[in-house]
Amino acid sequence: xxxxxNPYAPVAMTIAHAVRExxxxxxxxxxxxxxxxxxxxxxxxxxxxxxGEVPISISGDPSDPxxxxxxxxxxxxxxxAMEPLxxxxxxxxxxPYGAAWPVxxxxxxxxxxxxxxxxxxxxxxxxxxxxxxxxxxGRVTILYGARTPADLLFRDELERWRGxxxxxxxxxxxxxxRDWFGPVGVVTRLLDGLPVEPDDAVWLCGPExxxxxxxxxxxxxxVPRDAIWISMERSMKCGVGLCGHCQLAGSFVCKDxxxxxxxxxxxxxxxxxx
Amino acid sequence: xxxxERVLAAHPFLAGLAPEHVGFLVGCTKNLRFRxxxxxxxxxxxxxxxxxIRQGMVVIEVPRPGSEPSCIETLGAGDVLGVxxxxxxxxxxxxxxxxxxxxxxxxxxxxxxxxxxxxRLGYAISMRLLERTYDRxxxxxxxxxxxxx
Amino acid sequence: xxxPVAPRVGDRVVxxxxxxxxxxGALAAAGHELIGPTVRDGAIVLEPVxxxxxxxxxxxxxxxxGHYRLRARGDEAxxxxxxxxxxxxxxxxPPKVALVQIRRRGRELEVExxxxxxxxxxxxGVRGCELAAIAVQxxxxxxxxxxxxxxxxxxxxxxxxxxxCGSPAGTCFCASMDTGPRAGPGYDLGVTELLDGAHRFxxxxxxxxGRAIAAQVTSRRAADEDLAADAAVTASAATRMxxxxxxxxxxxxxxxxxxxxxxxxxxxxxxxxxxxxxxxPTCFCTNVDDTTDLSGELATRTRRWxxxxxxxxxxxxxxxxxxxxxxxxxxWLTHKLATWHDQFGTSGCVGCGRCITWCPVGIxxxxxxxxxxxxxxxxxxxx
Numbered sequence: 110x111x112x113x114x115n116p117y118a119p120v121a122m123t124i125a126h127a128v129r130e131x132x133x134x135x136x137x138x139x140x141x142x143x144x145x146x147x148x149x150x151x152x153x154x155x156x157x158x159x160x161g162e163v164p165i166s167i168s169g170d171p172s173d174p175x176x177x178x179x180x181x182x183x184x185x186x187x188x189x190a191m192e193p194l195x196x197x198x199x200x201x202x203x204x205p206y207g208a209a210w211p212v213x214x215x216x217x218x219x220x221x222x223x224x225x226x227x228x229x230x231x232x233x234x235x236x237x238x239x240x241x242x243x244x245x246x247g248r249v250t251i252l253y254g255a256r257t258p259a260d261l262l263f264r265d266e267l268e269r270w271r272g273x274x275x276x277x278x279x280x281x282x283x284x285x286x287r288d289w290f291g292p293v294g295v296v297t298r299l300l301d302g303l304p305v306e307p308d309d310a311v312w313l314c315g316p317e318x319x320x321x322x323x324x325x326x327x328x329x330x331x332v333p334r335d336a337i338w339i340s341m342e343r344s345m346k347c348g349v350g351l352c353g354h355c356q357l358a359g360s361f362v363c364k365d366x367x368x369x370x371x372x373x374x375x376x377x378x379x380x381x382x383x
Numbered sequence: 384x385x386x387x388e389r390v391l392a393a394h395p396f397l398a399g400l401a402p403e404h405v406g407f408l409v410g411c412t413k414n415l416r417f418r419x420x421x422x423x424x425x426x427x428x429x430x431x432x433x434x435x436i437r438q439g440m441v442v443i444e445v446p447r448p449g450s451e452p453s454c455i456e457t458l459g460a461g462d463v464l465g466v467x468x469x470x471x472x473x474x475x476x477x478x479x480x481x482x483x484x485x486x487x488x489x490x491x492x493x494x495x496x497x498x499x500x501x502x503r504l505g506y507a508i509s510m511r512l513l514e515r516t517y518d519r520x521x522x523x524x525x526x527x528x529x530x531x532x
Numbered sequence: 533x534x535x536p537v538a539p540r541v542g543d544r545v546v547x548x549x550x551x552x553x554x555x556x557g558a559l560a561a562a563g564h565e566l567i568g569p570t571v572r573d574g575a576i577v578l579e580p581v582x583x584x585x586x587x588x589x590x591x592x593x594x595x596x597x598g599h600y601r602l603r604a605r606g607d608e609a610x611x612x613x614x615x616x617x618x619x620x621x622x623x624x625x626p627p628k629v630a631l632v633q634i635r636r637r638g639r640e641l642e643v644e645x646x647x648x649x650x651x652x653x654x655x656x657g658v659r660g661c662e663l664a665a666i667a668v669q670x671x672x673x674x675x676x677x678x679x680x681x682x683x684x685x686x687x688x689x690x691x692x693x694x695x696x697c698g699s700p701a702g703t704c705f706c707a708s709m710d711t712g713p714r715a716g717p718g719y720d721l722g723v724t725e726l727l728d729g730a731h732r733f734x735x736x737x738x739x740x741x742g743r744a745i746a747a748q749v750t751s752r753r754a755a756d757e758d759l760a761a762d763a764a765v766t767a768s769a770a771t772r773m774x775x776x777x778x779x780x781x782x783x784x785x786x787x788x789x790x791x792x793x794x795x796x797x798x799x800x801x802x803x804x805x806x807x808x809x810x811x812x813p814t815c816f817c818t819n820v821d822d823t824t825d826l827s828g829e830l831a832t833r834t835r836r837w838x839x840x841x842x843x844x845x846x847x848x849x850x851x852x853x854x855x856x857x858x859x860x861x862x863x864w865l866t867h868k869l870a871t872w873h874d875q876f877g878t879s880g881c882v883g884c885g886r887c888i889t890w891c892p893v894g895i896x897x898x899x900x901x902x903x904x905x906x907x908x909x910x911x912x913x914x915x
Contacts, residue, residue, distance in 0.1 A: 115681040117631040117820070117833060121641040158636050159824035159831040184849055199641045201634065226531035256531040283526050285454045290481065292440070293457045295522045302461065316530035317848075322521075344847045346820050349678035352838070353817030354846060356863075358787075359871030364677070380790050382859035 116349045119156040119201025122177070127195045130262055134227065135192060136168065136180045139202070144174035148209035149234030150340060150368040154348040155179065156201030157194075161187040164345045164363070166231035167205060171238050177202070180230040180262070206348045208368045210235040211338060215310035219248035223323055225296050225315025226255055229262045231340050231367075232314045236270070243275055250303065251278040254296025254315070258282050258289045295319075297326040305330045314340040321378060324371060334372035341366045341374065358383055387414060391487055394435045395461040396511055404504045411493030417480040423464060424478040430471060432488045434464040439484030444477045452477065455526070466516050468494065469509065541743045545751035546758050547733045552610070553584040554749040555693075555721075555735070559654045562745065564691055567623055568656030569616055574602060578618040581656065588613060595701035595774070595885060597894030611657055611725050614701035615884050619813030620655055620662055621669060624686050627837045631682065631820070634831045648685035658694045658719065660712025661704075661884040665813030666692075667718055671876045672816050682835075691741060694719035698727075698765040702774035703885025705898060709779060711882045713769035721746065724762040734762040775888070777898045778905075779879060783870040785905035790862065794904045799858025801893050806839035808887035808895075809864065814872075814880050815839070840864050869901055 126138035139145070147167050156162045163185070169178030183192045194200070212235050220239055224232050239246055251270060255261045261280060271278040279299045281292045292298060296319060311332055313320045320339045327337060343355040343362040355362040358377040366374075377383055391397060391412055392405045414437075417423060423434055423441060440459050444452035455476075458464060464478055468491045498505035539545050547555060560566055560583070568581040571588045581587065592605040593613040605612045633644045658666075666687075673683040697706070697713035706712030715722055720742035724734045734754050737743040754762070809815040819838035824831045838845065841860050846853040854860045872880030881897070888896045 115632060115645050116678040117681075117835070118643050118645050119632075119634070121643065123639075156634075158634055158641060159822055159828060161822045162820070197639055199639050201641060201643070254531075256529070260531065283529070283531070286451050287454070289454070291457075292459070293442070293454045295525045298522065302459075318525070318528060318530045322525055342848055343853070344845075346818070346838075350676055351673060351678065351680050351816070352819065352835075353840065354819070354838075356846070356867065356871075358866070359874030361875070382854045382856060383790065383863075 116203070116351070117347065119154070119162075119203045121199050122202045124194060124196055124198050124200070125176075130180065131260060133183045134180060134262065135183070136178060137194075137200075138169070139177040139179075140175060141177055141202075145177040145205075146174045147171060147177075147205040147234075149212055149238055150209040150231060151205040151207045152231075152348070152367065153177075153179065153202050153204030153206070154345070155181075155191070156203070157187055157191050158199075158201070160190045162201070162203075162346075163187045164206075164348055166340075166367075168230040168233045170241075171234050172241050180227070180233075182227050203348060206363055208364075208366055210312055210340075210368050211310070211370075212238045215239075216242075216245045218246065218308060218310045219306060220246050220250070221305065221309050221311045222249075222251045223296065223299075223311065223313045223315075224251070224253050225319040226260070227262065228313075228315030228319075228340070229253055232312060233263065233266075235312060240270075240273075240276070248304070249276050251276065252296060252299040252303075253278070253280045254282070254299070254319070255280070256283050258285055258291075295322070297323050300326055300330065305332060307331045307333060307336070309336060311337045312339075313337060317342070317378075324375075334375060335370055337371040338368055339371055339374070340368050385409070387412060390414065390437070391435075394437065394487060396435050396463050396515070400507055401503075404501070404507060407497050407501065407504055408489060408494070411490045411497065413488045413490075415486055415488045417484040417486070419480055419482050421480050421484075422477060423480065423484070423486070424474045424476070426475060426477050427473050430465050430467060430474045431491045432465055433468040433491060433494060435487040435489070436460055436462045436464060437485045437487060439486075440481040441484055442479050442481045444479060446477055456522070457481070463512075463515050465491075466512050466519070469512060538747060539737055539743065539751070539753065541737055541740055543743075544734055544736045544754040544759065544762075545746060546754050547735055547749065547751050549584070549608075549731055551749050551751055552733050555745065556581075556583050556656065558745050558748040559691065559693075561748075562652075564652045564654035566654050566656055569611075569613070571602065575600065576602065576613050576616045578616050578620065578622060584610070587611075587656075592699060593701055595703045595889040597703070597888050597896050598891055599702075599894070600889050607727055608731055609699075609725060609727055611695045611723075612699045612727075614697070614699060614704055615659060615661065615886060617811055617886065617890060619811065619884075619886070620658065620666055621813055621816075623653060623655070624666070624669065624690070625673065625680075625683055625816060625818070625837075629682055629835050631833045631835050634833070636829050636831070648681065650685050650689050652689045652691065653686075654691040654693060656693045658692050658715065659697055659706075659884070660694070660715035661706040661709070661882040662813055663692065663694055663715045663718050664706075664709070664711035664882040665884070667716075668814045668876070668878060668880060668882065669816055671878070672814075691745075692719040693721045693723060696722060696724045696762070696766050697769045698725060700769050700772050700774060701885065701889075703888040703896075704773050704883065705775040705777050705885060706883040707770045707773050708775075708777040708898075709879060709881055709883035712766075714766040724765050726758070726761050726765065728761060732758070734758050774885065775896070775898045777881070777883065777901060782879075782901060782905060783873045786866050786870040786901065789904050789907055790866070792904045792908050794900065794908070795858050795862045798895060798900050799856060799861050801895055802841075802857045802861045803892060804841045804843075804857050804860065805892060806841040807890045807892065808897075809839040809841060810837065811886040811890045812868075813884060813886070814868075814882060817845075840867070865897060865900060865904075868897070
């Protein structure tokens with residue numbers, strides 16, 4: 110009996126570390142024997158026994174293949190069932206799939222990262238890769254928006270990045286009480302007063318509305334569409350271009366994305382219900 | 384050109400305004416400093432000033448009974464506070480200095496007189512206020528969508 | 533020394549009815565399961581057949597928008613019909629397949645893959661449009677970066693007996709899509725049934741596998757008059773297409789008219805029943821269901837057919853991406869006739885007409901495509 114490689118067969122992995130980030134967001138770390146190599150922006154299909162599978166971006170450090178990290182928001186049937194799992198529990202993993210952030214291609218440029226909400230998770234590997242080769246890049250700016258101060262993801266790490274002398278990091282929230290001393294407003298407010306150049310490499314990730322809004326603000330500041338990269342999200346069943354669910358016009362988000370150069374996907378984003 | 388006029392001309396809100404128009408406005412303008420915690424505007428009070436913020440953070444808040452005020456936006460250097468100055472009405476929000484704030488305060492009554500007297504000045508100021516209002520509306524709508532939910 | 537009389541690859545031979553029956557017998561004897569047309573429930577369906585007697589002798593089909601009837605032809609033709617509601621994807625991409633099983637032992641998970649289905653199957657009576665559809669699905673499911681292992685295995689075991697069409701139906705437009713009535717390359721044996729004069733079959737030995745099977749039955753070399761009759765069958769069929777589709781420039785024309793009012797008009801008629809996607813020989817969308825046995829220890833992942841016409845087919849956090857039928861019909865049509873080109877370099881449509889026949893409200897994609905490619909006139913509305 111010979112079986113050809115079945116793209117639907119998951120690999121079992123054990124959770125080595127589980128931490129709650131926010132009330133509805135948790136991070137799992139796996140330590141797969143032999144390591145797990147991926148490129149920033151890629152995702153895995155995570156399988157929960159008998160329940161189902163979901164596409165989740167890898168949120169770890171690409172230069173540390175011994176640790177495979179996923180940050181998951183509990184928002185649907187499968188992710189809600191995943192939430193109670195902890196160290197020692199086993200899930201299935203298929204991947205890595207998808208197109209990556211163009212981190213190497215941005216060498217020599219100023220990099221602007223604009224993230225909103227959970228969108229920081231798929232960008233984290235790209236940020237880490239840039240910081241690991243800091244001398245290869247120009248100005249590095251990270252702008253992050255969240256709903257409230259309590260919803261700032263990876264807050265400790267944000268503060269560490271902010272503390273570096275070679276990184277500019279600004280965070281903003283949609284609303285706050287009196288215990289927040291930073292700016293309040295939409296994430297694009299952070300662009301005001303920032304030096305934004307047409308030849309910057311710009312990477313965006315967050316809710317689709319936020320990304321569209323941010324592109325408008327960037328275009329107002331002279332950034333061309335082919336310098337902006339976004340990460341799209343669509344429902345996926347197979348993750349490998351066989352089931353058809355993730356299609357956005359002629360594009361399979363699982364194969365041609367989830368990271369897209371904005372000009373290549375822009376016409377499709379303008380059409381309602383496409 | 385006197386100091387105040389130079390500072391007024393340098394504010395982004397008036398970028399591109401003809402120098403003679405900047406000169407008209409100087410008479411309506413004072414350079415004010417607010418200490419931390421002082422209010423530039425309070426809900427219910429008449430809005431009688433257009434502020435061009437030069438420095439420092441201003442918090443726009445909604446006071447709520449039984450809990451601390453909710454901050455819905457912050458403004459800073461380059462921003463404008465009191466865009467409804469053309470249709471004077473009572474402020475619907477509190478605007479408080481989070482830190483030391485320096486702002487150019489343009490008296491509304493004086494501003495209206497100047498705008499009536501010189502329609503070209505009136506047009507230039509109106510267009511700028513409209514643009515700022517439009518931007519604020521777009522941001523407010525995006526915030527309203529609560530996209531991170 | 534090779535027999536100078538024995539036919540070689542590329543030759544065409546003639547079989548009589550008995551010879552054709554023997555051909556099917558030879559395929560069965562060689563270990564192929566015969567899958568072919570047979571009459572059941574008022575339709576010609578594709579199922580395992582034992583031999584000649586199971587084939588729809590003397591049966592023809594009448595097809596129109598939302599209309600399908602079998603009729604008595606009054607002759608003995610075995611392949612005197614156009615296409616079955618079934619497509620060969622039922623065999624290659626079955627409606628339900630268990631992909632993998634995962635057993636939980638304590639906290640461990642063991643992944644068990646079923647053995648590949650490498651059964652030998654002979655597809656009897658594959659039309660040009662159907663052969664083209666199989667080639668289209670090969671590109672999608674077998675030739676990409678992540679081939680579907682199940683499809684790959686099933687496909688490898690298939691022997692194709694193609695039939696060049698002589699009886700097109702009212703919804704056929706293979707000639708427009710360049711997929712018929714003569715079947716293109718990809719078959720092992722290519723058959724044209726001749727009914728004028730003696731009932732006989734001109735059989736082309738297209739591959740070595742085809743030649744080897746044909747060598748086991750008595751035949752005679754095709755004479756000039758047989759070849760002429762063969763060509764005449766398909767030439768005539770090409771003039772009797774029920775429909776046509778102007779395929780040139782269609783991709784660009786449709787993508788330029790994504791807000792055409794016609795989409796709303798067809799969306800209002802469409803029931804979202806998904807018949808078109810179920811009967812379409814190139815539609816490949818599937819879903820994966822996860823179930824467990826009663827103990828909860830053995831989980832099965834099953835791949836099943838799905839359709840872009842279902843509301844929950846494409847969703848994001850917050851809801852369906854295409855809540856309206858208008859949008860879902862547009863997705864199906866633009867995928868089939870336009871974006872398929874971007875993805876796979878060909879049209880997704882082979883002109884078989886099944887979507888027109890099996891649509892309960894008779895939506896005709898040739899009509900819709902023709903209407904939508906013409907930009908709508910901007911009308912000034914008064915009042």
